[in-house]
Amino acid sequence: MRIRTLGAIALAASVMLAGAAAAETPQRGGVLIQAYVTEVTSMDAHQARAGDSRVMLGPYAAYLVYVDSEGNFLPGLATGWEWESETQLRLDLREGVTFHDGTPFNAEAVAFNVDRIAGRTEPAIVSPGAADMRAVTGIEIVDDLTIRLSFDQVRAGFIQQLGAYWAGMLSPTAIEEMGEGFALAPVSAGPFRVTEYRPGAFVTYERFEDFYGVDEHGEQLPYLDGMRLMILPDNASRAAALQAGDIHLDQRVEAAQVMQLEADPNINIVEIPGFNARWIAFNTGLPPMDNVHVRRAIIHAINPEEVNMALHQGRAAAANQFFSPTSWAHDPDAPWLEYSPEKAREEMALAGFPDGFSFSAAHYGGPWRAEAELIQSQLRRVGIDMQVDAMDLASFSQLYRRDAVYHAGFTGHPMTARDPAHLFHAFHHSTGAFADPSRTTVYDEVIDRALLTLDDAERGAVLSEAFRMVYERAGEAYYIWVPAHRAFRHDVRGYALFSDGTSDCVTCWLAR
Amino acid sequence: MRDVAVRLVAGPLEIVSLIVILLLVAAAVAAPLLAPFDPAAADGFNTLRGPSSRNLLGTDFLGRDVLSRLIYGAQVTAAVAIGSVAISILFGVPLGLVSGYFKGLTDTVIMRFIDALYAFPPLLLSLVLVAMLGPSMYNVMIAVGVIMIPTFCRLARAQALVVSAQTYVVAAQTIGTPAHRIILWHLWPNIAAPVIVQLTIGMAWAILAEAALSYLGVGVRPPTPTWGVMLAEGFQYLRINPWLSFIPGMAIFLTVFALNILGDALRDGLDPRLRN
Numbered sequence: 001m002r003i004r005t006l007g008a009i010a011l012a013a014s015v016m017l018a019g020a021a022a023a024e025t026p027q028r029g030g031v032l033i034q035a036y037v038t039e040v041t042s043m044d045a046h047q048a049r050a051g052d053s054r055v056m057l058g059p060y061a062a063y064l065v066y067v068d069s070e071g072n073f074l075p076g077l078a079t080g081w082e083w084e085s086e087t088q089l090r091l092d093l094r095e096g097v098t099f100h101d102g103t104p105f106n107a108e109a110v111a112f113n114v115d116r117i118a119g120r121t122e123p124a125i126v127s128p129g130a131a132d133m134r135a136v137t138g139i140e141i142v143d144d145l146t147i148r149l150s151f152d153q154v155r156a157g158f159i160q161q162l163g164a165y166w167a168g169m170l171s172p173t174a175i176e177e178m179g180e181g182f183a184l185a186p187v188s189a190g191p192f193r194v195t196e197y198r199p200g201a202f203v204t205y206e207r208f209e210d211f212y213g214v215d216e217h218g219e220q221l222p223y224l225d226g227m228r229l230m231i232l233p234d235n236a237s238r239a240a241a242l243q244a245g246d247i248h249l250d251q252r253v254e255a256a257q258v259m260q261l262e263a264d265p266n267i268n269i270v271e272i273p274g275f276n277a278r279w280i281a282f283n284t285g286l287p288p289m290d291n292v293h294v295r296r297a298i299i300h301a302i303n304p305e306e307v308n309m310a311l312h313q314g315r316a317a318a319a320n321q322f323f324s325p326t327s328w329a330h331d332p333d334a335p336w337l338e339y340s341p342e343k344a345r346e347e348m349a350l351a352g353f354p355d356g357f358s359f360s361a362a363h364y365g366g367p368w369r370a371e372a373e374l375i376q377s378q379l380r381r382v383g384i385d386m387q388v389d390a391m392d393l394a395s396f397s398q399l400y401r402r403d404a405v406y407h408a409g410f411t412g413h414p415m416t417a418r419d420p421a422h423l424f425h426a427f428h429h430s431t432g433a434f435a436d437p438s439r440t441t442v443y444d445e446v447i448d449r450a451l452l453t454l455d456d457a458e459r460g461a462v463l464s465e466a467f468r469m470v471y472e473r474a475g476e477a478y479y480i481w482v483p484a485h486r487a488f489r490h491d492v493r494g495y496a497l498f499s500d501g502t503s504d505c506v507t508c509w510l511a512r
Numbered sequence: 513m514r515d516v517a518v519r520l521v522a523g524p525l526e527i528v529s530l531i532v533i534l535l536l537v538a539a540a541v542a543a544p545l546l547a548p549f550d551p552a553a554a555d556g557f558n559t560l561r562g563p564s565s566r567n568l569l570g571t572d573f574l575g576r577d578v579l580s581r582l583i584y585g586a587q588v589t590a591a592v593a594i595g596s597v598a599i600s601i602l603f604g605v606p607l608g609l610v611s612g613y614f615k616g617l618t619d620t621v622i623m624r625f626i627d628a629l630y631a632f633p634p635l636l637l638s639l640v641l642v643a644m645l646g647p648s649m650y651n652v653m654i655a656v657g658v659i660m661i662p663t664f665c666r667l668a669r670a671q672a673l674v675v676s677a678q679t680y681v682v683a684a685q686t687i688g689t690p691a692h693r694i695i696l697w698h699l700w701p702n703i704a705a706p707v708i709v710q711l712t713i714g715m716a717w718a719i720l721a722e723a724a725l726s727y728l729g730v731g732v733r734p735p736t737p738t739w740g741v742m743l744a745e746g747f748q749y750l751r752i753n754p755w756l757s758f759i760p761g762m763a764i765f766l767t768v769f770a771l772n773i774l775g776d777a778l779r780d781g782l783d784p785r786l787r788n
Contacts, residue, residue: 236748256573260751303556310556310574365729373734374574377554389647390729 026215026223026494030510034249035232035241037366039200041394044183045168046117046127049397049433052414054165055251058504059205059227060100061168062189064091064110065159069272069497073159077105077169077189086154086454093145097212099171100193107147111139112172114149128426128433129166132158156454157419163498164422191222191506202230213506223494223509233365239487242267248492248510251502253485254367255312261487268488272501274317274324275484278371278412280361280477281427283400285438289359289407293351295474298359298408299337300344301382302375304479311370312482319478321467322413322424328456329420331464335471336478344382356383363388363410364396367482372410375479404437408477414484414501421450421459424466428475436475443469519781526777529770536767539586547580552735560753569759572742573749578759581737585760588738589767592653592722593715599657600664600714605707607661608668609695613676623669630662635724642730649732656721660714667710671703678702705782712775716768723764739764 040053045061064078080092097105115121118133127133135158138150151158161167174187184197191213192205206226213221230247232238239257241247243264253261253269261267280298288294304318320336323329337343348354363372372388379386389406391399400409411434413423426432428443443466450462470476484501494507521527539546548568555575562570569578611622629637641655675681676699684694719739725731726740727747734741739760746756 234747236750254748256748306554306556310554310559369729369734370573374554374556376735377552377574377576380552388734390734 024493024511026219026507026509027512028223028509029225030512031226031228032224032249032492032505032508032510033228033230033247034251034505035230035238035247036251037231037233037235037238038364038393039231041397042183043186043194043197043203044125045170045186045188046113046129046166047125047183048166049128050393052252052502054498054502054504056203056229057165057168058190058498058502059192059229059506060186060188060190060194061170062097062105063163063168064093065162066498067160067163069501073163076163077110078162081159084148087151089149089151089158090142091147091149093147094212095145097189098210099174099189100187100208101171101174103171103173103187105169105189106144107141108144109169109172110147111141112175113167113169114139116170116175117166127166129161129164130433131425131429131431132161132164132422154452154454156451156459157422160419161422165502191504192224192227195226200231202228204228215507222506224505227505235366242487242489245489249486249488249495249505251486252366253487255315255482255485257487258315258485259313266490268490268492270486270488270495270497271315272484272486272497274326274481275415275501276412276482277319277322277324277415277478278367278410278480278482279319280375280479281409281411281434281436282474282476283404283407283409283437284440284473284475285436286404286407288351288353288357290438291351292474293347294353294357294359295477296337297344297347297351297353297382298379298384299474299477300340300347301379301384302477302479303339303378305339306378307371307374307480310374311367312480316480316482319481321478322427322470323420323463324415324481327415327420329424329460329463331460331467334464334467337471337474341382344384348383356385358385358387359407360387360389360405361408361410362396362400362406363390364393365390368410368412371480401434401437406437409437415481420463421447421453424463425451428466428470442473443475517781519777520774522777522780525773529773529777532766532770533774536586536590539583540590543584543587547577547583549577549580551576551580551584551737553577560749560756562755570753570755572745572756573753576737578742578756581742582739582759582763585737585739585742585763588649588732588736589719589722589764591649592656593718595650595653596656596660596718596721597711597714599654600660601707601711603657604661604664605668605700608665608670609672609699609703611665612669612672613691613695613699615673619669622665626662626665629658630666632659634659635721638721638725639728639730642725647730647733649736652722652725652731655725656718659721660717663714664707664710667706668703671706672699675699675702706779709775709779709782712771712778716771716775719764719768719771 036055040056041049045057048057063076066074066076068074077094078091079094082090084090114133114136117127117129119130135151135155136149137152140148142148168188171187175182186194191208191211193208195206196204207222215221235254235257238250239261242250261269282289282295284290308314308316321334369390376386376388400406425447427434429447430439430441430444446466450459453459453462488495491511493509493511495503496507497503558571558575559573567577572578607622611619638655638659642651645651681698684698723740726738727744731740732738742760743757749756
């Protein structure tokens with residue numbers, strides 16, 4: 001056990017990506033305008049259901065722990081943490097912090113947030129972090145700024161989970177007073193407070209004057225007066241807005257726009273290699289997707305290299321497992337089903353569909369639109385008919401994940417420094433937030449074992465075992481790992497990323 | 513009818529317009545024979561290519577043949593234009609005739625309903641309808657057809673009010689001719705000309721509406737090619753491959769322009785006051 005207390009407040013990632021921030025003195029003021037491709041499912045951090053929700057949640061939500069782009073834990077609302085035993089974690093909380101509504105942040109607030117995420121408060125909510133927080137079997141408030149969490153068994157990677165997008169510390173007072181309205185005017189203790197939120201359109205934030213963070217010179221953060229984040233689903237429109245100077249920052253640049261923006265001397269582009277894994281999740285409970293040969297046929301019929309060349313200009317890489325080589329959990333020896341139309345036809349014959357079959361798939365726009373169309377064409381070459389429906393994220397969550405009416409769903413995940421076992425859990429465990437809609441339990445035992453294994457090397461071996469299970473049952477169709485791109489105008493400085501590729505812009509400033 | 517035919521070939525603009533529409537119809541009917549490739553067949557290693565002897569209009573971002581997609585897109589364009597106008601005429605004209613003939617309470621009830629329908633922004637209403645019904649060509653027809661019902665209804669009512677005051681209609685009423693016979697045999701033939709002219713304008717509008725819905729991603733389900741979808745997809749590459757948007761955009765423009773010119777010619781030919 002060791003205490004991990006970092007002295008300086010470092011809320012953003014260690015890697016500064018924008019401008020010559022180190023050589024310049026940050027200027028105060030200004031409103032940074034940014035755009036993103038999609039809406040969050042909820043602005044209530046506990047109930048948001050997608051990893052990239054952090055783009056909208058991050059500016060207002062404060063977290064106990066932050067994870068930088070290199071996987072290091074940084075103190076947030078917790079200034080220190082110690083595993084006092086294998087099943088007991090002590091958190092030391094930051095002094096003098098208040099939520100945006102003036103409610104003091106203390107151990108009681110942490111206890112309330114843990115219970116709410118676990119679904120133990122009234123009214124109970126459904127949070128993607130429920131499984132992690134339900135593992136907390138005891139909460140002891142030692143004093144106002146110290147809290148002890150108990151578990152019934154070892155919970156490897158729990159600290160990382162405290163930095164997950166859904167683990168923001170929210171104001172208990174605001175939640176109790178506002179009820180369901182909280183999601184429209186959320187309150188936390190982050191660097192900015194939400195002043196206006198129009199679902200599907202924009203969020204505006206203004207600087208929280210009592211924010212606890214300071215920079216390395218002791219200057220109060222954030223530097224900006226405020227921010228405005230607009231939802232612009234069209235990739236070309238976002239790029240055009242950036243070039244025209246209508247926005248300062250595009251939080252998601254697709255490959256088609258990268259070449260265009262690279263040629264613009266006023267734009268900087270950050271590339272995060274191998275960041276996003278894209279794959280097709282199968283609803284293995286819905287025939288014909290319950291047939292392993294059907295699933296294998298689909299995987300063999302997908303040509304990842306063609307997807308890469310057509311849609312990512314060769315910048316991406318063919319995927320063969322859940323984790324890309326940028327993750328420590330990547331297994332270079334993991335077997336996979338390679339692209340082979342001949343094998344696809346063989347599997348179709350074994351499945352009893354020598355002349356082909358049909359299935360339905362859903363996606364929620366963005367990069368999946370083009371990828372789905374190309375893969376649809378690839379599948380048609382061997383006689384597989386994939387009917388694709390595009391929808392918004394909320395409909396996708398409802399129709400694909402909850403109602404399970406589609407055979408497959410286009411999905412993906414970022415290669416964050418989030419603990420790999422927890423990430424794998426989210427998509428594969430029967431209780432995971434993004435699990436196969438059939439809620440299969442085949443991976444539960446091995447995932448539970450990974451979560452109980454503290455040693456990273458041993459945990460990696462357990463995960464490799466899980467990869468083999470995915471391979472044997474052709475549980476999902478990985479097809480590509482793509483780099484993530486962010487683009488910003490030259491006057492943006494101090495832009496830094498968290499491990500999940502998002503930024504709360506706490507250190508951002510505008511050069512004038 | 514001779515006057516109409518003469519008007520349709522009265523000048524070079526009318527002749528060109530007629531040719532454009534005939535080409536559209538030919539492409540729609542004979543798409544499988546005319547298109548050199550399967551419009552949905554992607555070739556990811558041959559994307560964003562310019563015009564060549566193999567692909568006369570180049571390839572799109574998935575390596576699909578643009579010419580083939582343009583030809584097959586004409587099918588959807590023609591189907592939506594004809595289908596949606598048929599729906600709006602089928603419902604709008606009878607409602608307008610009944611409203612204009614009976615007047616009074618019947619007229620008030622029907623026209624308030626039509627006014628309510630008219631009050632919705634047309635594209636917004638069609639968006640809502642397609643979102644409710646789901647993305648498919650038939651649902652796009654319904655959505656576009658519904659929003660054009662008020663136009664045909666108002667036109668038919670206005671004409672019916674005028675015609676029903678004519679002496680031959682009054683005479684028919686006097687001898688006890690049933691209302692449905694008067695509407696069918698006296699009113700409808702005498703208001704058909706402006707409806708036919710409106711039909712061409714409606715078709716042009718329907719093509720634009722389908723393109724807009726497809727552009728917004730709620731139109732016909734991929735991989736069925738439509739000009740609106742092609743326009744939207746090309747927009748992503750506007751800076752580096754502008755022809756991907758230019759070609760379907762030009763096809764939409766020419767078709768709508770041709771329909772408007774032919775509409776004017778029809779009006780001139782069918783309106784006795786404009787014949788000379």
